[in-house]
Amino acid sequence: MAxxxxxxxxxxxxxxxxxxxxxxxxxxxxxxxxxxxxxxxxCFGVIFATALTNFTVSLLRNHIPKRIRMIVQVVIIASYVxxxxxxxxxxxxxxxxxxxxxxxxxxxxCIIMGRAExxxxxxxxLPSLVDGLACGLGYSAVLISIAVIREIMGxxxxxxxxxxxxxxxxxxxxxxxxxxxxxxMLAIMTWFARAKLVKQEAK
Amino acid sequence: MxxxxxxxxxxxxxxxxxxxxxxxxxxxxxxxxMCSCLGVSKKVDTSLGLGAAVIFVTACTSALNYLVYQYxxxxxxxxxxxxxxxxxxxxxxxxxxxxxxxRVSEKLYNSLGxxxxxxxxxxxxxxxxxxxxxxxxxxxxxxxxxxxGGFGWFLAISLIGAxxxxxxxxxxxxxxxxxxxxLIIIGIMALGFIGFSGMIKx
Numbered sequence: 514m515a516x517x518x519x520x521x522x523x524x525x526x527x528x529x530x531x532x533x534x535x536x537x538x539x540x541x542x543x544x545x546x547x548x549x550x551x552x553x554x555x556c557f558g559v560i561f562a563t564a565l566t567n568f569t570v571s572l573l574r575n576h577i578p579k580r581i582r583m584i585v586q587v588v589i590i591a592s593y594v595x596x597x598x599x600x601x602x603x604x605x606x607x608x609x610x611x612x613x614x615x616x617x618x619x620x621x622x623c624i625i626m627g628r629a630e631x632x633x634x635x636x637x638x639l640p641s642l643v644d645g646l647a648c649g650l651g652y653s654a655v656l657i658s659i660a661v662i663r664e665i666m667g668x669x670x671x672x673x674x675x676x677x678x679x680x681x682x683x684x685x686x687x688x689x690x691x692x693x694x695x696x697x698m699l700a701i702m703t704w705f706a707r708a709k710l711v712k713q714e715a716k
Numbered sequence: 717m718x719x720x721x722x723x724x725x726x727x728x729x730x731x732x733x734x735x736x737x738x739x740x741x742x743x744x745x746x747x748x749x750m751c752s753c754l755g756v757s758k759k760v761d762t763s764l765g766l767g768a769a770v771i772f773v774t775a776c777t778s779a780l781n782y783l784v785y786q787y788x789x790x791x792x793x794x795x796x797x798x799x800x801x802x803x804x805x806x807x808x809x810x811x812x813x814x815x816x817x818x819r820v821s822e823k824l825y826n827s828l829g830x831x832x833x834x835x836x837x838x839x840x841x842x843x844x845x846x847x848x849x850x851x852x853x854x855x856x857x858x859x860x861x862x863x864x865g866g867f868g869w870f871l872a873i874s875l876i877g878a879x880x881x882x883x884x885x886x887x888x889x890x891x892x893x894x895x896x897x898x899l900i901i902i903g904i905m906a907l908g909f910i911g912f913s914g915m916i917k918x
Contacts, residue, residue, distance in 0.1 A: 539750050540747050614846040617842065692747065692906045700903060704892050706891075707891035708890065
């Protein structure tokens, strides 16, 4: 049993990574990655929402009529997202001011609905919880790596702290923290990830 | 710059529309609606269809959500329920419109109706309703914001669709095909749209 959990975790993190493999949920991946602090809060929200939504949907999977399952799932997701929204507002009001609308948009993040539909509606609650966690973590790994690169290149800082002697040797690439920078970064990263996948499949 | 409240109705309407469509383009500057954009923008025809459906739905739902928020949620102190309310309003509205179109005109249904279910999960729609709350808009201004936002999305996706059709035959590295090259196209377009910024400030 334990090995199946490890497999689920590994799939979520690498093999079926939602961003590279399925190109899902990238709206928020682009919008909040200009600063690492914003990204960390967003990742926390996404992990929380995918894991618990998966768990709840799986608990209710035999009770939800097929025809209305979409709307039921949306309501479940929206309830969890509301909790996160209130929580972030209370803990970090400054960050909430910037990422607030994007936290609300976790509702329409296709990853959550996708996992609920593809995994949780056919599996037992505990594996579903792990699957949600894994997908959330896989998503977060990509977001954080993009954010680290963008913040360092754009501001010369990391988590708000300046690089050592930044003013002497570092020219800030303002474009990296603007929208085009986000698109280019994600394009480059999907390129690498997919090139690797293509090679693996060829073997 | 005169504040919005002091402007004539038409001037503020036009200003909000242009700013939502160009300087603050929902797809290129706010990153919303990317999933359906990447999925649907392979052809110009489908891009135009989905874009038109988005304009219609954003304009209507932003007005509806404005009314619900101002006259139902705020007076009752239920501000924290806005996320769930908005998404239900949007889902119900698209469902309703789909049913009406199906009944009224088969031709319109084939060109527009098939895109409506896709729209419920398009974050641009929910995003516009949420961003609208950040500014002190009146009802008509909120409608203009929704209309402009939808138009901006339409513009972006039809341009992307056209470019993708042109590069369809180009020889690309395997890993770059599909989403990779589309993201680069969008990035270059976003660079172009930065040129609009600073033109209008609200």
